[in-house]
Amino acid sequence: MSGDTLPHDIGAEQALLGCMLAFAGAVGDAVELVAADQFYRPAHQTVFDVLVDMFADGQPTGTVAVVAELAVRGLLAKVGGHDYLHTLEASATTAANTGHFARIVVDRATRRRLVEAGIAVQQLGLGPGTDADDLVDRAQAAVFAVSERRQNDTACTAADLLPDLLATLETPLDGLQGVRTGIAGLDALTQGMRPGQLWLIGARPSVGKSTLALGIAAHTTIRQKIPAAYFSLEMPAGDLMTRLLAAEAGVSLRSLQNHTLSDAEWERIAYRIGPIRQAPLTIDDATTMTVAEIRSKVRRAHQRDGLGLVVVDYVQLLAADGKSENRQQAVAAMSIGLNALAQDLGIVVIAVVQLNRGSEGRADRRPLSSDIRDSGQLEQDAFGIVLLHREDMHDATSARAGEVELIVDKNRGGLRDTTSAVFQGHYARIVDMPAEWSEKAV
Structure with missing residues (x-):
């Protein structure tokens, strides 16, 4: 043409x-x-x-x-x-x-770019390439770019950046910024998860990493009204909604699962059903998904709803994009893709990750970022890492039964420290620790 x-x-x-x-x-x-x-x-x-x-x-x-x-x-x-x-x-x-x-x-410029994107998509389809999913992702990225109002050079000098920074510093912050977790101690450490950041939530099986991730998604959508997408590769959407309802209404998860709700529990559900129904939360429970497919779905949802948060639960269950020589390389590519997704769209991405058995060989059994399974790339790419530890998982007689430690083991934007919360498995939630618990723990 x-x-x-x-x-x-x-x-x-x-x-x-x-x-x-x-x-x-x-x-x-x-x-x-x-x-x-x-x-x-x-x-x-x-x-x-x-x-x-x-x-x-x-x-x-x-x-x-x-x-x-x-x-x-x-x-x-x-x-x-x-x-x-x-x-x-x-x-x-x-x-x-x-x-x-x-x-x-x-x-007219948008129309020109649309024509150019169409030509690029045609060339992708006719050109060499064995991975159709990757080609689709690249094609969608080309078309998505057309919808951007501007495609200016993103390079900036210090002189360009200083005026906006100084003006921002003159304005007092009104509380935490970005996505909040709903757990005061954790929010104090993260100061809010900001657009463009990749955060990891890691733990050994059954410690509560999915509970924390779902709780953050619920808090973000129900209380902050920020649209979010939750990709669950392990748990069906119906089970996730059951857990969310138990957590929000404060009713027994077992009662919900067994359909044995009391009148009082029905009342609590009735009180919370409205806010839950209005929450801008979408759940995708496809059991087989690649990062390219997630990026494609997120782009469409972001264009439609203006997503602020994406949760992937969990990374090691993702299918590899194309062919990789080994699993470490595949997970490394996933990490790079999720980090790029956060930065390209200016959203928070939370990736749930499984840990290896490294912590079980340590005296205190507390996990470290190096325990993340399959790839050091995840640890490298993450803006922040939150690890979960429950002493009562290893010692049923522990005086700290019901307590979960939230270990911020990496935080490029703030403090690395540990805060405590309460794991309420019967309600499928993690909540702030009451003051009397904190005093006893000290």
């Missing part, structure tokens, strides 16, 4: 630049709506860039000043000379039409 047949509107580009040259306030309005690479004609991209630079420096942005700046930069002849700049100015109507022309420019 030739360049001239791609969607574009030269008249709208000229009118937009004309407004920016003729009306000083129009430059700021245009910058909010359009980027240089959305202009079809290269000369127009150059004029726009110079206008934005001059506006940012507080210089006049009239035609005479822009002509002089283009001449200094040796670009005047390349954009058509001063006569063309005056032609652009003459095409201006009123400042009020800046947004109208900007939207036309953005629309």
